[in-house]
Amino acid sequence: MATPSYNWVSVDLAALRHNFSALKAWVGPAVRVMAVVKANAYGHGLVPAAKAFAAAGAETFGVAEVEEAVVLREAGVPGEIVVLFGASNAAAAEVVRYGLSPVVFGTESLAELSRAAVAAQKTIGVHLKVDVGMGRLGVLPAAAAAVAAAVQAAPGLRLAGLLSHFPQADLEQGDTHDQYQAFERVRDAIAALVPEAPLAHIANSAGVLRFTEAHATMVRPGISLYGYYPSAVSARPEVVLKPAMGFHSQVLQVKEVPAGYGVSYGHRFVTSRPTRLAVLPVGYDDGYLRSLTGKAQVIIRGQRAPVVGTICMNACMVDVTGIAGVSAGEAVVLMGGSGQAVIDADEIAGWMGTISYEVLCLFGSRNRHVYSGTDEAIPEKGIG
Ligand SMILES: *Cc1c(COP(=O)(O)O)cnc(C)c1O
Numbered sequence: 001m002a003t004p005s006y007n008w009v010s011v012d013l014a015a016l017r018h019n020f021s022a023l024k025a026w027v028g029p030a031v032r033v034m035a036v037v038k039a040n041a042y043g044h045g046l047v048p049a050a051k052a053f054a055a056a057g058a059e060t061f062g063v064a065e066v067e068e069a070v071v072l073r074e075a076g077v078p079g080e081i082v083v084l085f086g087a088s089n090a091a092a093a094e095v096v097r098y099g100l101s102p103v104v105f106g107t108e109s110l111a112e113l114s115r116a117a118v119a120a121q122k123t124i125g126v127h128l129k130v131d132v133g134m135g136r137l138g139v140l141p142a143a144a145a146a147v148a149a150a151v152q153a154a155p156g157l158r159l160a161g162l163l164s165h166f167p168q169a170d171l172e173q174g175d176t177h178d179q180y181q182a183f184e185r186v187r188d189a190i191a192a193l194v195p196e197a198p199l200a201h202i203a204n205s206a207g208v209l210r211f212t213e214a215h216a217t218m219v220r221p222g223i224s225l226y227g228y229y230p231s232a233v234s235a236r237p238e239v240v241l242k243p244a245m246g247f248h249s250q251v252l253q254v255k256e257v258p259a260g261y262g263v264s265y266g267h268r269f270v271t272s273r274p275t276r277l278a279v280l281p282v283g284y285d286d287g288y289l290r291s292l293t294g295k296a297q298v299i300i301r302g303q304r305a306p307v308v309g310t311i312c313m314n315a316c317m318v319d320v321t322g323i324a325g326v327s328a329g330e331a332v333v334l335m336g337g338s339g340q341a342v343i344d345a346d347e348i349a350g351w352m353g354t355i356s357y358e359v360l361c362l363f364g365s366r367n368r369h370v371y372s373g374t375d376e377a378i379p380e381k382g383i384g
Helices: 013-027 038-042 046-055 066-074 089-097 110-119 141-153 176-191 205-210 345-352 356-366
Strands: 008-012 032-036 060-063 080-083 101-104 124-129 157-163 199-203 245-250 253-257 275-280 297-300 303-308 316-319 331-338 341-343 368-372
Touching: 008 013, 013 032, 013 046, 013 205, 013 368, 032 046, 032 199, 038 046, 038 356, 046 060, 046 066, 060 066, 066 080, 066 089, 089 110, 101 110, 101 157, 110 124, 110 157, 124 141, 141 157, 141 176, 157 176, 176 199, 199 205, 245 356, 297 341, 303 341, 331 356, 345 356
Parallel strands: 008 368, 032 060, 060 080, 080 101, 101 124, 124 157, 157 199
Antiparallel strands: 008 245, 245 331, 253 275, 275 316, 297 303, 297 331, 303 316, 331 341
């Protein structure tokens, strides 16, 4: 094993399995749950997270790009893999070879996908994306039926799904109901064109938690699978979620400095009393952003301590005057729980002026992962 780095991200696979099961129980047996594992599974590690969700019963996975879907297939992840941002013409052959389900948002990509499917004598299920108000990917509702007909007419292609995306389901106010009605109208409009009803899916985590009438036949939770409600108004105490990611470091040096001592670049912090400083080997290169300066806290020996002075590229300083006995090598929790203290991604997001999603992606993409909770056997299945 390589020399362990000072900092690491812990991922509790049992928490991921728990969250999938909790959401599955919430939506009920009639609704499928697509595990959204784009962005390296929100920083948790694409393959381990997908396998944890598979072990909890996931049969459908959502990724952003073909490249991620190929990684899942190569790792033996079975089931349907929906490529949420579609496939370029250059990736059509891979879509067919790996049995992927691309999202389409117009007729442009159909010819190449059809050609690749026919050449391999296979049928590819595509999911048609409609834009009912997100203003992102998708055809406008009025154009949806024509694209659905073009899919059905293309040899080797089949309309396997119809989807859209909610822009405001996590907000107190919004047009989510109207957007869902627009989605239902498109669903009705294409019903006559497609003999086998395609899957219909629109609900992200906020939709899953707040708009049960909009679950359709499949839901697409992301953030909630990783243990977080998408926003305060989306909190659902009945659906108990467990954050799966922690962020850990250790104390590099402890020293006593006098009152009036400037700490870190720019001396933005000056001690007001004799102070015990702990130097941590973690900084913005590790995703512990400079914008956390003056705001962040960490947990040492089960107690919170403030980060003081400007956060550097690979270091930051913590005032541990109030915590007895801290010494070099001591464990530091930047995110997670220790003793009675808990710092979660929502709190860190508040300090950074962002959302938990970005915190998880940041920490997860910049640090080594250590997995726990692998006690349950992961079913070995062939490529689906
Ligand atoms: C990321 C994403 C989701 C999941 O959203 P959450 O808010 O994380 O639940 C669902 N659908 C699409 C198309 C996405 O891009």
